[in-house]
């Protein structure tokens with residue numbers, strides 16, 4: 001991995017302005033890191049521009065929650081877990097609809113969309129931003145009024161590292177009930193997982209907006225045959241109490257067999273810990289630790305399903321899963337609020353007609369020697385799934401950044417080249433993003449392997 005010349009860690013907003021001005025003057029390319037979760041490491045590694053520095057926002061993490069105004073100002077070095085905690089500290093009946101994984105940096109996360117267990121009820125984190133402060137390519141600090149509606153539109157889903165450095169987000173808080181219900185139900189192939197998954201595809205995007213049932217599909221040793229088999233875990237949040245949940249589920253999704261004993265009534269903040277995978281009884285204060293607890297290597301890809309995947313195709317998918325060491329597939333249901341927001345309201349275009357998002361993942365230990373084997377496997381899986389995914393374009397989630405979809409070249413950002421991934425991530429919003437970029441950063445100061453290019457094509461001038 002190419003290493004930066006140095007890492008600069010600002011302590012105040014004005015230091016970020018200074019960083020932009022000095023980076024231009026010294027001709028050192030800049031990468032911006034908030035939580036550092038970029039799937040292709042683009043916030044701290046540059047494959048195309050050298051020398052480069054990293055602007056690390058981790059010391060800018062103030063959070064000011066104003067319950068009366070139903071909003072909060074957040075510095076972008078904060079994690080989404082810290083944001084959830086600070087809201088909970090002020091009110092147990094307010095929350096924010098963003099990521100499930102709590103160590104995500106709010107800077108990179110919201111710039112690409114930010115979905116979580118409340119997306120069917122309230123949409124994405126980016127749909128709930130009301131103002132922002134950014135440092136532009138001239139080193140100026142701009143709020144929403146000063147930056148204008150075009151740039152404010154672009155930074156809420158157009159992907160990180162293209163338009164400026166977000167210093168602060170002002171977010172709108174959402175109402176959550178004092179008691180919510182969570183459950184996880186596991187079904188293996190022997191327990192009819194196929195049929196249930198087939199039904200899930202028809203139910204989960206159309207059920208009550210208060211119900212979110214995500215599926216995690218992995219492999220496991222069967223307790224019946226002892227052989228490797230497929231395991232589907234149905235992981236849910238219901239914004240209400242168990243009694244109503246059981247009533248809705250018995251009518252809409254009896255095949256899952258949800259019973260009272262499977263359900264846990266809890267507070268919204270504890271449901272955050274539950275979905276993030278913390279053990280029971282972990283105190284919410286763990287969210288303040290601000291760092292990821294898991295260290296692993298992985299490659300991931302994404303798809304959007306607009307049609308139900310037939311059971312026969314699921315069988316082929318399982319055969320492929322059983323060939324890999326540590327594969328995982330997530331199905332995240334859409335519908336609800338996601339269908340009510342228009343495709344062009346923000347750059348995030350995967351709205352009405354999307355049944356669910358698919359994430360393919362293969363994980364390996366850091367000391368693994370044969371990484372190519374895992375890369376080949378996930379690319380084969382992606383090719384196999386093409387007939388069942390959205391097409392023209394085959395859509396992808398920009399926050400699951402994937403350089404297999406193409407990348408900018410050294411010192412040159414080509415519109416034609418970038419349109420290959422641009423239309424996948426943003427559909428027709430890509431053209432508007434290019435227009436905004438051309439206006440606010442024509443010399444392409446903020447650039448990386450998949451940044452939005454200015455138009456007409458320009459070579460980079462620092």
Ligand SMILES: Cc1cc2nc3c(=O)[nH]c(=O)nc-3n(C[C@H](O)[C@H](O)[C@H](O)COP(=O)(O)OP(=O)(O)OC[C@H]3O[C@@H](n4cnc5c(N)ncnc54)[C@H](O)[C@@H]3O)c2cc1C
Nearest residue numbers: 034035036037038043100101105107108109115160161166
């Ligand atoms: C384990 C894991 C779980 C995840 N779970 C979810 C999930 O539940 N929901 C979901 O929607 N996504 C999820 N993601 C994807 C996540 O949203 C993206 O990786 C996101 O970009 C992470 O933001 P970050 O600040 O942590 O990353 P970074 O690597 O710091 O930044 C990502 C990109 O944004 C840019 N950037 C960072 N900060 C700023 C800023 N202040 N201004 C402008 N640009 C900036 C970076 O330069 C980079 O291009 C997950 C990722 C991982 C690794």
